[in-house]
Amino acid sequence: MQVFPMTRAGLTGLAILFLVGCDDAAVGQKGFEAKYAVARTALEEGNYEAAKRHYLKLVPQAGPLAQRLQLEYAHAALRSNDFGKAAAVTSSLANTQTGEARSAALAVYGTAKHEMGMIALGQGDTASGKAHLTAAKGALAEVVKKHPDMDPIGSLTGRLASIKAQLKAL
Incomplete structure (x- = not known):
């Protein structure tokens, strides 16, 4: 598995969300970004069960990033032998x-x-x-x-x- 291309694509997607968002959405986006950081950190640190839980919570609110987060969820599932x-x-x-x-x-x-x-x-x-x-x-x-x-x-x-x-x- 390649973590760097996944990270790059995830961060690119988050940057796009920031660029197209309006001022009212900024607070929600910052909250989403923080939650994503928790999920991504859990994945990168090998805490796969926590990563899966966090990704599952994020996917419904991810909009255009939903498929990307599903892939990261699947990566965590793979690493946890699921x-x-x-x-x-x-x-x-x-x-x-x-x-x-x-x-x-x-x-x-x-x-x-x-x-x-x-x-x-x-x-x-x-x-x-x-x-x-x-x-x-x-x-x-x-x-x-x-x-x-x-x-x-x-x-x-x-x-x-x-x-x-x-x-x-x-």
Whole structure:
């Protein structure tokens, strides 16, 4: 997962809110910004359960940033080993977005599905494991192909190679 592009996009979105807001909305925006900072700090410091709670409260009031905050929520879910929730949220996001936003959602989705596949295989459920790994392969392959800049150190490429090897062995 790449935190810096996520942070940059989140901060850009917040800046846009400030630029288009009116004076009456400024107080609400400052409150929103403060709440976002709490959620983001919790995520970055590894307090994933708190991050998830804060993001869930923010999404309904996020307006044009709602999808961005859902992605950050999914990132927290992924990091807290709530792979099913991370996959569900990012599957929905990926289906409604294009470009880098879609790829960011697919990166989380593919990672979550990979982990779900490994868990299923570890429990002896080969059919579910293979289905999860196949979904992960498709998602990560799209990210790596369409937005290789989202994988500067090769972690997604490495995960993808591992998934392909796992599928071949099944």
